[in-house]
């Protein structure tokens with residue numbers, strides 16, 4: 355566990371040190387971005403729509419009963435952009451992209467492709483890890499912005515069409531506009547950026563350290579996903595705590 | 607062996623090489639010398655540590671103890687191939703499955719930006735031709751190739767480096783006898799033309815005795831015999847004799 359953590363930190367610093375090469379590797383970053391978008395956009399859309407909807411459904415009736423229906427838009431939007439979009443999108447990317455990366459690098463390790471790269475004097479961190487980590491770190495915050503928009507839409511839809519809530523479209527978005535500030539969006543984007551780096555480094559690390567033939571690949575994939583989940587949730591608390599002084603509350 | 611005139615090969619010296627994995631000793635103090643430009647075959651049964659030995663020569667493993675000199679310089683884990691040009695052909699080829707044959711062969715030149723794209727294309731076709739692959743194979747992916755073709759592509763990829771030392775891990779395993787024969791001939795051919803020092807790790811008796819200038823026999827992590835093919839054939843080590851003479855009937 356602690357050895358893993360040490361190796362993770364080493365891989366992270368090596369990747370950061372390789373950053374000046376990123377322009378050289380731009381084609382690979384582009385390919386990764388394309389793959390990420392392809393594999394996750396539809397799922398992100400679906401997930402976000404339902405997350406926004408269920409938020410409205412949970413909070414809406416309670417607020418309306420107490421005559422606070424007009425605060426619903428802000429509440430749903432803030433929950434979405436500060437917490438749910440970054441965490442859920444990161445979890446989605448860990449499950450969908452991180453697992454695939456661990457599997458790909460794991461099979462490259464098992465079938466000696468990584469060794470072959472090294473004998474060609476090509477650094478696997480430059481060639482494989484850097485473009486992947488950078489692509490996730492670019493893609494995830496974008497995905498979170500997208501998720502926010504769709505989630506708000508989902509929340510507004512449920513708010514307007516559920517009989518026990520019946521908060522109009524305009525009322526929902528007026529309150530949203532009043533409550534959500536740039537800082538709230540930035541809060542979520544900072545989180546998602548950190549989660550993205552985490553998922554990228556953890557998945558690549560698990561892939562590269564695959565041992566024991568094809569069965570090892572399965573183990574690496576599982577570990578990559580589980581470790582990513584755990585680290586995302588722990589870091590979520592840490593980041594929320596760190597960002598608290600810059601937070602301007604929930605506006606209720 | 608290559609004639610002295612075109613020899614670009616570099617010698618390899620190994621002294622007291624020890625390596626264990628998880629407390630289990632695999633190499634127990636190897637001493638041997640590979641001469642510049644020769645074909646050196648390392649034979650031994652499966653699991654005797656042949657691949658582990660080969661990986662040490664190109665910096666993929668770190669010795670627990672002992673010294674390895676390639677071209678007269680101690681090999682470090684950091685800059686393999688900085689001073690000298692080394693190449694290895696892996697048992698399963700080690701081709702990158704996400705790249706085409708041409709991209710695999712040209713990878714070294716493209717990644718290190720040694721040549722412009724058109725020049726790389728020319729060199730790739732030239733090296734593919736050396737291993738009897740044509741331009742029609744260049745766009746294929748490794749999954750579309752037979753085992754023998756994969757090995758040929760891997761050899762072509764190694765040749766792009768213009769290696770002074772080239773390592774082969776079980777070049778004929780998993781191949782039918784005829785394909786094995788052509789691969790063996792290609793190794794011989796390349797050695798004669800380029801003069802690169804060639805180390806072949808194999809348990810294929812025909813290959814070792816067919817192409818090697820000298821043969822070493824590795825048994826349970828130790829070199830038990832080393833010499834010319836004739837010397838090895840008449841060596842008195844009982845297990846070595848059993849290995850060499852093993853027949854079904």
Ligand SMILES: Nc1ncnc2c1ncn2[C@@H]1O[C@H](COP(=O)(O)OP(=O)(O)O)[C@@H](O)[C@H]1O
Nearest residue numbers: 627628632650651652653654655656657658659
């Ligand atoms: N990375 C490794 N970790 C643990 N054990 C290894 C590793 N590489 C090789 N071994 C062990 O070393 C021994 C020799 O392996 P190897 O050199 O591949 O044999 P061969 O002579 O068939 O090529 C085997 O018992 C193998 O299990």
Ligand SMILES: [Mg+2]
Nearest residue numbers: 656657775776
């Ligand atoms: Mg082997």
